[in-house]
Amino acid sequence: MEHPIGLKISEPDLADYYPLPPETLDERIADVKARLSDRLLILGHNYQRDEVYKFADYKGDSLKLSQYAAQQKDREYIVFCGVKFMAETADILTTSEQKVILPDLAAGCSMADMADIDTVETAWQEITRFIPESSITPITYINSSADLKAFCGERGGLVCTSTNAERIIRWAFKRREKILFFPDQHLGRNTCKRMGIPLNEMILWDPAKPNGGNHPEALQKARVFLWQGFCSVHQMFQPHHVDYFRKQYPGIKIIVHPECSMEVADKSDLMGSTEYIIRTVTDAPSGSRWAVGTELNLVNRLKRDNPDKEVYFLSPMVCMCSTMFRIDAPHLLWSLERLEAGSIVNRIIVPEADRTWAKVALERMLELA
Numbered sequence: 001m002e003h004p005i006g007l008k009i010s011e012p013d014l015a016d017y018y019p020l021p022p023e024t025l026d027e028r029i030a031d032v033k034a035r036l037s038d039r040l041l042i043l044g045h046n047y048q049r050d051e052v053y054k055f056a057d058y059k060g061d062s063l064k065l066s067q068y069a070a071q072q073k074d075r076e077y078i079v080f081c082g083v084k085f086m087a088e089t090a091d092i093l094t095t096s097e098q099k100v101i102l103p104d105l106a107a108g109c110s111m112a113d114m115a116d117i118d119t120v121e122t123a124w125q126e127i128t129r130f131i132p133e134s135s136i137t138p139i140t141y142i143n144s145s146a147d148l149k150a151f152c153g154e155r156g157g158l159v160c161t162s163t164n165a166e167r168i169i170r171w172a173f174k175r176r177e178k179i180l181f182f183p184d185q186h187l188g189r190n191t192c193k194r195m196g197i198p199l200n201e202m203i204l205w206d207p208a209k210p211n212g213g214n215h216p217e218a219l220q221k222a223r224v225f226l227w228q229g230f231c232s233v234h235q236m237f238q239p240h241h242v243d244y245f246r247k248q249y250p251g252i253k254i255i256v257h258p259e260c261s262m263e264v265a266d267k268s269d270l271m272g273s274t275e276y277i278i279r280t281v282t283d284a285p286s287g288s289r290w291a292v293g294t295e296l297n298l299v300n301r302l303k304r305d306n307p308d309k310e311v312y313f314l315s316p317m318v319c320m321c322s323t324m325f326r327i328d329a330p331h332l333l334w335s336l337e338r339l340e341a342g343s344i345v346n347r348i349i350v351p352e353a354d355r356t357w358a359k360v361a362l363e364r365m366l367e368l369a
């Protein structure tokens with residue numbers, strides 16, 4: 001039976017979990033996980049810290065985790081070690097009997113926050129003053145809130161991930177001549193550029209300016225409208241970091257995530273999602289050298305799992321996702337023990353008004369994926 005959140009005031013507070021030593025946290029997480037058994041599924045994104053990642057039943061990037069969540073109809077509780085848009089996606093794709101929990105509600109995504117429904121609707125109205133609605137497909141990166149996914153679903157658009165962005169954009173161009181891509185300009189630009197779309201057919205949409213800061217003629221000419229959003233982690237990689245590694249380590253391969261800037265992506269040897277990065281480095285020959293441009297937790301894990309290779313982090317700075325980092329062992333244990341006690345904390349529920357069209361947008365993507 002589900003109890004309202006916070007009903008039992010005698011329940012220990014989250015603060016009580018922080019003084020616990022790491023071994024105790026590990027032991028109690030393992031124990032409560034075993035007791036909840038197959039009622040529970042823990043999902044872990046590749047950027048999560050090791051202290052929680054090691055407890056995930058299933059690990060991967062946004063696409064892999066959303067596909068897996070959609071298949072798990074029998075797990076009552078899905079605890080998502082990731083960020084809010086991922087937990088929302090899991091809630092949309094699972095049944096109403098399943099409960100999705102985000103151990104820390106402050107685990108958001110600064111990129112996802114760069115586009116909101118009001119500014120995207122305003123942009124759409126402005127764009128469609130010059131271009132017929134029937135000629136443009138809205139595409140949202142999965143790093144976006146549920147109402148933006150619904151916005152796309154309702155207008156014939158869909159969701160993409162860094163794994164399938166090219167496939168999704170090709171699908172959109174077969175149907176209509178233009179796309180509005182949000183919130184990450186870099187994924188949109190890097191993907192379109194590699195598909196052969198010239199830069200002069202892409203315009204940047206600044207939501208703070210009328211017409212996104214563009215002349216009406218430019219709006220009519222453009223094929224790709226790129227929202228002015230970015231990932232604060234991946235934008236820290238710079239072209240001179242690539243130059244440094246090439247000079248310092250002859251023969252090194254540079255592999256980066258498409259959320260990096262075009263200047264970095266153009267200088268790299270390979271570009272792809274976190275799953276692609278993991279697979280490529282793991283399958284590379286012994287003794288090969290790699291500089292990797294993505295989040296630090298993932299790169300440190302790659303280093304550890306590939307002792308026969310040289311794996312470097314492509315920046316002198318610490319590029320760690322501070323919001324992913326929020327899910328720690330005390331939050332995980334607290335949410336699991338509360339669950340076992342019958343009190344569901346931090347449940348993520350997408351409002352019904354957004355769910356239907358957001359699901360359409362996600363399912364369009366999953367069919368193509």
Ligand code: SF4
Nearest residue numbers: 109110111231233321
């Ligand atoms: S790494 Fe960037 S895009 Fe990914 S969750 Fe963190 S802020 Fe968002």
